[in-house]
Amino acid sequence: MAGVALFLSIQNAQAESVHGIAMYGDPALPPDFVSLPYANPDAPKGGRVVFGNTGGFDSLNPFVQKGTDPWQLRFWSYESLMGRSWDEPFSLYGLLAESVETPEDRSWVEFTLREEARFSDGSPVTVDDVIWSYETLGTKGHLRYRGLWSQIDRIEQTGPRSVRITFSEEDRELAMIAGLRPILNKAQWEGKDFANAPLQEIPIGTGPYVVTDYEPSRFVTLKRNPDYWGKDVPFRRGTMNFDELRIEFYGDETVLFEAFKAGELTAVREFNAEKWETQYDFPAVRRGDVVKTEIPHGKPSGMTGFVMNTRQPPFDDWRVREALLFAFNFEYINDTITGSAQSRITSFFSGSDLAMQPGPADSKVRSLLEPYAEHLLPGALDGYELPQGDGSARNRKNLRVAADLLAEAGWSVTDGVLRNADGDPFEFSILIRQGDTDMQTVIEIYARALERLGIKVTTEKVDNAQYAGRVAELDFAMTPFRRELSLSPGNEQRLYWGSEGAATPGTRNLMGMASPAADAMIDAILAAESREDFVAATRALDRVLTTGRYVIPIWSFDVGRIAHAKQLKYPERLPIYGDGPQYMPDVWWYED
The missing domain is CATH 3.10.105.10 (Dipeptide-binding Protein; Domain 3)
Structure with a gap:
């Protein structure tokens, strides 16, 4: 017994509660960082942005295998225990969790929830929600969530706001992956079929935006929650600045582009370099009402x-x-x-x-x-x-x-x-x-x-x-x-x-x-x-x-191309990952 106690004390001594972790070495930002380096902590709040998707949707649950959902939802309405900095190869900082603890071998990881963390309905985020989310996503969720669950030996509450996940195999990345699982509201799904819920059963999240209106395959409207719990969390400061985000759906890319030219959309991403050079000379661009922005990056081609x-x-x-x-x-x-x-x-x-x-x-x-x-x-x-x-x-x-x-x-x-x-x-x-x-x-x-x-x-x-x-x-x-x-x-x-x-x-x-x-x-x-x-x-x-x-490989996308209304602004400092689903609109803002 003395030997076991000594071993456990050594293991715990190797772990230290910290504000963030990296895959190798230490994260770049200090414990007292104000905001992510590519965010503007003083960015104004407000404005409405309209994006366009092609096709349609028959689901507003981005966490299950069934149905087709607007891909943006899981980035705008839901959060995980940790958040990723896109200015580092792989570093995570506290989001729903105020701290993280893991030993040198990363055989387990422990998260301590922020006391102020809330779902959009105002209910607190609890350890019970965390454990339920990991198990439910790992057994009934989309396939992309199931691999981690098979690598977890046990998940248990270790304190009023703390949860420890112990892994069943050696894999240094599992502690990082565990920090990125979305956390959902357990109470919402009591007595309901999570994997086969109807369209109107939208998962309750902790993110800044909530769905306020939709029409299947036509549009989805999300508005920023005025009572969003995390507005002062360093990881969130200067992000999620728009009051309203709307997604309109179109039959194909041609119709979508014409809608943008007509002013129905606020921003589009262009993936064809020739089209960028030859077809973005319509009147709104010539007047300066639409701006062509290029965002370079340092990530692999994929x-x-x-x-x-x-x-x-x-x-x-x-x-x-x-x-x-x-x-x-x-x-x-x-x-x-x-x-x-x-x-x-x-x-x-x-x-x-x-x-x-x-x-x-x-x-x-x-x-x-x-x-x-x-x-x-x-x-x-x-x-x-x-x-x-x-x-x-x-x-x-x-x-x-x-x-x-x-x-x-x-x-x-x-x-x-x-x-x-x-x-x-x-x-x-x-x-x-x-x-x-x-x-x-x-x-x-x-x-x-x-x-x-x-x-x-x-x-x-x-x-x-x-x-x-x-x-x-x-x-x-x-x-x-x-x-x-x-x-x-x-x-x-x-x-x-x-x-x-x-x-x-x-x-x-x-x-x-x-x-x-x-x-x-x-x-x-x-x-x-x-x-x-x-x-x-x-x-x-x-x-x-x-x-x-x-x-059969085709062409690479070595620069992000975004055409947008002149009112949309972004920080001068760009992350090494450049543009991506968690860059625009996350750190952009609206300014007349």
Whole structure:
């Protein structure tokens, strides 16, 4: 007993109650920080901002698998125990929690709630709410919340306002992830079915904004809670400054853009560089009533492109995937769509220090990958680059390479149609959302190239709800794909690329990859105790992902482009993550 007591005293001595934690080292901001460095603590409150979404919605609960909800809700109306600074790779500061405590090995984490923390209905946030939220989201919530629950050994109240979470496995990031789970009101859901609640049952949150009006698939209005509990919390100071946020829904991007030009919307994000240069010269811009703002960032490119579903043939053959990469005439397509103004994504972490380096793997990366050499595809160890076309419309050289790869995979042309040994034609469809005009143009150019190889491609256009359902059920052959990646990749990589659950409906592993090498590299990322080991493991993972030929990459988004009413202002200091769902409108304000 004395030995156990001594051990526990040592463990507790290693932990210290602090205002924030970082993945490596200490957070940058001191305990007495006034506000986030990219927020204006003196920003005025007021104003109304109208945004536009395409498609519609049939749910206002962003925490369940069922239905389609406006994606902005979980950022505006709900909060977690800790909040993330977007000016650091991965640091968290107290939000609902006033302090956090965790030992050196991060085998557990303990949060102490702020006494003043309140839900929007005025009821206090309790430890009981916290425990219920973790369990409910972990067992009945959206798939993105369930992984953490399986890694929790126990969660228990340790004081009037304190809760401790003990983990069942070694993973330094779990203490960080635990701090980012949304906290919901337990009392609201007593006797109700959380996972299948009707549209009108909107979860009660602690965030600054509450839904005050809505019409399904038409609009949602949120207003700032005048009694919001956290307005003086340092993490919140200078943020959430608008009185009203409204989301209008449109059939497609073209209609949405016309609405913005007509003054019906206050701000839009533009992802096409050529359109930014050529179509934003309408009268309101020339008068100065609409301002074009560019927000640079230092985060990885992530991956944008067309993902292939390897659960079904012929995409289960890497040679076929490689052939489709060679047939994709990026240089010509990029010139057509963006005027060659946007560079190509070269790997999943390109544009950052975490990206795979050119040529053969260095010794540290190689030592991580070599035990899994039998599972790696060509180029993972010796070096790999995406196919590069000559810029012409025909792209003959690359199409010849594609034809050779397809022949090697058992496909041959008969009467102009590419067929396998059984005589089955090579044909597939690309699933897209209605109104996705840029992707439709890309597909049309791509389809013409594939037709020259004897491949027939069709496009399936569906509305947002159908699209979400089809993708969740893994009912697609190829579809547009976007996966944003951070400077601190961690457990979310298992959701994106991990073997476990790759065939489960609702998975975020859309390509269906099941790679022992990728699983091991993710484990190495999570086990890294130094920056050097972390970078090597991430570069190794990048090699596995890129050489897997799962996605046909398109252009990167190395700068955020926001067109907005001149009354919208933002601080001069920009975060390293640049623009994102928690930058605008979070730290912007309205000023006449």
